[in-house]
């Protein structure tokens with residue numbers, strides 16, 4: 081076997097680029113096989129990955145319905161021509177679109193088709209012996225030769241010992257030849273498989289969360305208590321495979337919400353929120369009520385799920401009395417912030433009066449009269465809070481249609497006017513009141529805050545975390561470990577009668593790029609010479625590559 | 630709760646470092662030019678000697694060759710490709726001064742201290758981890774890149790790499806200065822100290838490594854095309870062989886990629902804690918994902934027979950392009966939950 085060509089690298093015994101295996105054969109089976117090979121080839125994986133990145137891109141430039149439906153509507157209003165066209169190719173729903181799904185499904189199939197044969201192959205290679213040492217080691221990229229003053233058998237024993245000590249799995253020559261092969265780094269492939277399997281796990285867990293989860297939003301004012309059931313959320317979304325029965329019963333009372341805004345810095349930072357800290361009492365049936373602190377990054381935990389603080393705002397307390405002083409209405413009214421300075425909008429619907437009275441307008445935490453914009457807020461904190469409202473009279477709920485709590489439907493209402501015929505416009509500060517033309521008074525008693533809470537159930541999140549951690553372990557093994565083979569060949573020589581000597585030839589075979597291989601080969605030789613007694617040693621190394629990472 | 634004096638000191642330190650880096654860039658470039666020219670001269674001499682020896686000594690091997698393998702190496706050296714492989718004579722031809730490179734490195738060390746110091750001062754002035762806006766992101770990334778390069782240079786001769794690191798670092802700092810943000814505190818969604826620190830520290834560290842990786846990639850592409858045309862002239866001759874540059878490019882990326890994976894995961898954990906979902910396809914999340922996928926494609930293409938190293942390197946540079954877009958366009962033009970650039974629009 082003089083002319084065996086020694087490969088320079090450890091090549092997997094299956095071809096990596098499986099496209100090169102045979103051309104398409106005629107017949108459907110042949111074509112199917114060909115297509116399958118194409119799909120599961122590394123080359124296709126690269127294209128699919130790049131395609132996936134490209135497909136995700138439009139999701140970042142066009143507003144997405146799943147993220148912010150309001151922005152999508154705004155986009156349609158601003159681009160009435162373009163909007164529908166983009167919508168037709170689902171550019172507002174990129175991540176649930178069939179074309180995005182088809183890419184990652186192909187990638188997943190490719191992954192499975194790639195992993196399974198690899199697992200089988202790896203399983204075999206773990207149990208198989210390393211290959212015999214090649215006849216000539218000179219073709220290998222890292223080599224070191226030395227001479228030791230022992231006979232060949234002893235030198236071979238030393239080589240075995242040196243390799244064993246470094247954790248190599250050995251293969252001995254069967255017929256008493258003087259060579260040994262050591263192989264190491266099987267964990268690299270194990271890591272690779274773990275990584276790709278865990279990646280599948282992450283995808284499956286993510287899908288599970290999107291199939292079985294639910295999310296509900298609710299606004300609670302300070303001092304209010306709220307019991308979760310399907311009907312009490314302001315909005316509630318179920319994933320395709322979840323329903324009302326999945327919502328656990330619990331009660332949350334919002335004790336306090338502390339908010340602070342930046343009032344020192346100027347420029348873009350002025351008025352930026354600095355702190356949202358809340359205190360809530362949570363009660364799950366059959367358990368003691370429990371008080372929990374929460375904040376933006378610190379959700380309330382209830383029955384294994386989490387409740388997140390997503391928004392907040394002001395709720396002015398308003399009391400409305402009829403001309404006789406009877407209380408018609410007294411409540412804290414949730415106003416919805418419209419900008420960063422919490423200029424908020426809201427409505428008060430007084431059904432106890434006949435005809436119905438509707439007040440609508442704004443709440444401004446810090447009043448500023450802008451020459452162009454009119455009344456605005458210049459700071460989100462309560463510096464000079466005012467309620468600015470106009471009044472309507474009539475049928476508040478025409479046809480019993482459902483309507484927003486933040487606005488009124490003025491279809492069947494008339495705006496109240498003063499004696500001169502101007503619309504009534506009130507600007508009230510806390511502690512003040514305003515009298516409508518008929519003697520009804522609107523009193524601004526004070527302000528509390530409200531918290532916008534999000535309750536979320538996602539059965540996939542812990543599995544996703546577990547798989548994600550597994551990917552990193554796999555990654556560390558796959559990229560951190562090197563698969564290497566070391567061959568040692570001994571050539572006994574007798575330079576002068578009576579003395580024994582052996583030439584030790586060590587060579588290393590890498591898999592992929594392996595700049596540290598030469599150092600290892602040198603080290604193996606050094607160990608062998610040390611074990612044999614450190615006598616005659618003239619290691620000659622073949623430095624191909626000194627200056628690498 | 631911010632200290633304007635410390636913030637000012639920080640600004641001065643960064644500006645001064647930028648100036649020092651400019652000088653370092655000049656010295657490093659001079660170093661490359663000088664070693665490149667010397668190697669070119671050396672190679673020419675070698676080639677001529679080789680011809681003489683080959684003819685005159687009638688097949689006898691030149692004195693300095695030890696075994697047949699080396700001799701093969703020498704035969705090739707009529708093309709200057711192997712110049713860098715032959716240590717130590719060729720790496721530093723006797724008459725070549727390393728002075729410029731060493732000055733460059735010393736200046737870089739000075740700048741490293743300056744940028745790191747400026748970053749620490751910034752952190753002290755706002756009493757938090759200085760990773761709350763684009764400017765801070767830039768100075769921390771620059772710090773990491775400089776630390777990695779400077780310490781790497783202590784262990785091995787990396788003077789030739791100097792310009793490739795210093796120039797992008799200057800660009801990063803310059804970009805930071807363009808989108809400068811006053812020292813101030815964080816909005817609450819970003820104010821979860823543990824996950825913020827871990828997530829953004831990992832992000833900056835991996836970006837710093839990706840920058841160095843991209844610099845090496847560019848060096849490889851330039852050198853490689855010169856080698857292909859067998860015309861390694863000027864400063865290109867001062868670089869190591871293309872193959873080695875490519876190995877280093879890959880070596881840096883396999884550190885950066887797992888770090889970016891961690892960035893992705895810790896970011897998801899943070900999003901879960903802050904917004905109640907670990908993944909919601911917010912623009913910033915999309916881009917973190919895009920970058921991750923592109924670099925995964927790079928690692929794959931690197932491991933695929935049939936893809937040349939050149940093409941693989943293009944994929945790596947595509948990843949860098951995505952990082953740049955993510956930092957600029959996504960931060961400034963696309964609004965999402967992550968709007969924390971600190972730049973008013």
Ligand code: HEM
Pocket residue numbers: 119120121122125129187188190191192194195272276279558559592883886922925928929931932
């Ligand atoms: C879903 C996205 C995927 C990601 C993020 C991913 C990521 C990676 C990474 C980071 C490596 C390490 C490369 C290196 O050693 O330098 C790798 C290796 C590998 N991947 Fe993937 N991969 C994905 C999908 C796939 C698919 C679909 C296939 C099969 C066609 C595949 C087959 C392989 C193989 C065979 C290797 C080993 C390459 C080697 O070192 O010989 N991967 N992958």
